[in-house]
Amino acid sequence: MCRFRPKTLFEEIRASIINNDEEDRSFWRPVLPWGGVFTIKAGRKAISCIPLYVEVQLKNTCTIDGFLMILYVILRDNQGFHRELAVFLGKQFVEHFLYLMDSCDYTTVKMLWIWNKMSKRQYRSEIHQAALEIDLFGNEHENFTENLENLMSTAQESSCSSCDCPGRFQNIRKTTINISPPHELPHKDPIQSAVDQFFRPKLLLCSELGCDGIREFSQRVFCHGPPPFVILNMQQWRSEDLSYVPYHLALCQHRYLLEGATLFNKEEHHYSAAFQIDGCWMHYDGLRSDNLILLNKPPELLLLSSLVYIRASDK
Template sequence: MESDFCCLEDADSHLNHILISSPDEPGRIERAKTLFEEIRASINNNDDNDQSFWRPVLPWGGVYTIRAGRKAISCLPLYVKINLKNTCTIDGFLMLLYVILRDNQSFTREVAVFLGKQFVQHFLYLMDSYDYTTVKMLWIWDRMSKRQYRSEVHQAALEIDLFGNEHENFTKNLEDLMSTVQESLCSNWSCPARCQELLRKTININPPHELPDRDTIQSAVNGFFCPRTDLCKEIGCDGLREFSQRIFCHGPPPFVILNMQIWKSEELSYVPYYLALSQHRYSLEGATLFNKEESHYSAAFQIDGYWMHYDGLRSDNLILLNKPPEFLLLSSLVYIRSSDK
């Protein structure tokens, strides 16, 4: 099921605007089950001899054909279809976002505050309806800036290449959903920047220099959020800078994405199911994985306690796992606020 696009172009830019018809538009034929309901049913009715979902889910790439109609506007340069390449930098997170929102209905309104009510409604409608190419187009035009992808026209086809880093293409486009703030004060009254306020839109945690006795990931999270005292780094200042407890700017978000790109496999022998973030409890929902040899991202997530692995490049791209995945090639860990689960 596809939605009608209206592309508004000018001579200096390929991509300016996208409009998607309302999910409430009359005349639509709704499917008996949404994608999420189909996935959940396949888990509950699983045959041990068949671990894969019955149809491809959110396949890599995509081709969107622009259909002429009363809303169509001529484009300069003219193209009649859009080819998507290297979409794995958003595919895994789109799958995780869909599962999180459908499995936690109370999160939808919270996420809509940051991403927009219309975006969230369209996103869920398109995923529910198996309209995978259109949902990628929705993310590209609504959430990404033109600096984050390459585009050019080839023989009446616009090619959009998303090759790059998934945290640049997805995590950083979640607006202020995960924004945190930490204040600091230098002990030196002559410090040129004695009072500071440090804002972060993402959560990047560094592995500890020495492996602690307890959980390394929780220790790294504590290092990001907890108060500390360091030498002041301002030029010409020899004071001590005290950092306050880091807090979420807009209250605890429904989910958090921990950027784990610089962690090594030996530092990930234990991945905690529960995590304390700024005095709030979160539980593990999924992860994204990075294959360096293929420069390719995939994802893992759980529904009703069962783990599934998603890889848009594979023909059977959604697989039910017999056990939790090994998090050895992590790009990110995704935790949800457990009080709402």
């Protein structure tokens, strides 16, 4: 007897792209909607006591929703990345995350991230009438990017020319890629130039107190080799700085391809996301009733919070 494997959420989305109706370009059901209510299932041991709360209410989840959506697409569209990401996020987490997304158990997906990857200091929580309210209002890079363990961890050594420097030799490690717009218009695209500036060797005046030496910085390198994907923190960039968003990025002698982006609406203090599947762009916004929409053309990436690139060799 043949058993048919149910389609994954990714396969359903891909099928909807192929069979899309020009008059209705939205996915047929909401995906990863904003917020959520997680019910606590009490066991036998809990019968004799009064629980502090019986459900968890999630608020302002857009600070993780867009990245969770992009992470899911990356994992489902790049089978070779599973093992690599499992090293940093944990094999059980990756498998459970994919299972929950394909089961459309979206609130549990968010709880999985909150309880497994976030520190309690990163969100506000309080109890209201037997419900624990978790509020994720804040910055998506603090709530998501900084919790990717050492996936994008880089190291850069530096030494000062002054023998009297109190911190002559240093090893600088960073777990995120936060790039700044160039001060002057570069010859090539500004984002590639900013990435090059982040990784290249440089000479600067030493910033140690009382030191007037010159500090030499080595080439910055990834601590664990080139990651399967990178997130560029674009919060310092204004729309006028973004004359061009490259679809290809050279990064530490590896080629990366644009996979998606997260967008920030300052007026609403709300994050959304855009990503590609088979060259077609989709926009995701957990607050909308039709929250996953196939776009007619690539989005105008002017309200950027981040750019997400995947390593090309495994695509």
